[in-house]
Amino acid sequence: MAYETLEVTIAGTLATVTLNRPDVRNAFNEKTINELTLAFDELGRNELVRAVLLAANGAAFCAGGDLNWMKAMAGYTHAENNADAMQLAQMLRTIYLCPKPVVARVHGDCYAGGMGLVAACDVVVVADVANFCLSEVKLGLIPATISPYVIKAMGEQASRRYFLTAERFGAAEAYRIGFAHEVVPADGLDAKVAEIVKALLGNSPNAVKEAKTLVRDVAAQPVTDALLADTALRIAHIRASEQGREGVASFLEKRKPGWLN
Template identity: 65%
Template structure:
């Protein structure tokens, strides 16, 4: 598919989705929202993709919402605003619920909705110079649609601070809080992202998908009999599956698993 605001490339089981509006710091509008949703929906169905990298062209990763788009929304009715907000919410969900692990390659600053994009990803690799900000309160707004993802990624206590202060914080702070998985120099960024992607692709593709879903399904659930039974059923199903049998057999026989050939 062709996209107006993105570049999408696939090589060696890794898809790279690159935000391509550098002239506005990759701020998103209705077109980019539709493009991102369509791209991740399409990648979700591809067996030749085992990992996705979300990247950006230009100095900034994503500055949040495009100002011209925000001006347009100011004239919307309540119903129109709700419908528009749902498109943004669905875009974030398409990243979070992608059945492949998603690595955010954060090459620059991420503000407001840009924080939502990286928080919806599974692994975040950022340059040490990147800055982060939940700036909505400065504009009299709230980070509502991104909140489910940011709070999971940043943690409740840190979110209580940065939602209301709209303070900017650096990459070292983001790393300490858990928003960023790895902070590296600009020179190390591509190599680090590539190494993580290759590690993901070396694992059983069905197992990786099931692991991602497992975390989403188990996080925050009460540890009760239903959860114990659910997890037991999942591992039993995996053991009996073709990929599980092949993985164990290849380990015992000291050979390369079929999915790596």
């Protein structure tokens, strides 16, 4: 489909979703939220796509919510505000639950809701010139809908500080608190992203999908008999799967697995 606020391309097995409102620092509005939801839902169901890259055009990655959109929301009823917030929540969940691995390429400033977009991704690569800010409290708001993903990404203690202070922090701090997986010079950003994408595309598509689900399901769970049984069942299923058998056989036979042919 044609998008107004995004560019969506597919090259081989890699899809790229690019925020394309550089004139407003890629701040998102209702249209962007709807288009991101549709794009990630469609790409998640596309059998040809094995990984998704989330990027942005212009100087900033994402400045959060569009001010005109937020101004309009001030006149909404409580029910209208709730429905609008649920659309944002659904968009973030669609990215988070996308069955394909999602890599965020953060080349510039990433504020407020933009941090929610990044936190919903699986791998986060950041240019060293990028800055971050959870600025909601400066506007009398709170980062509510993005909080499930941001708190998972940066932890409770860091969230306590940055949710409350709205301080701006740099790429090095994003890495220290675990929000970013990699921080690289701006001129090395594409090379690092390409390296990670290559690693993802070299792995079993089914195993990558199941591994993503595994992390989500097991994180923070107590080690109970039920969890042991669940994880044992998962490995038993994947050992018997077509790609599981092919992966082991190709390793033993010293050849490429079928998903690379």
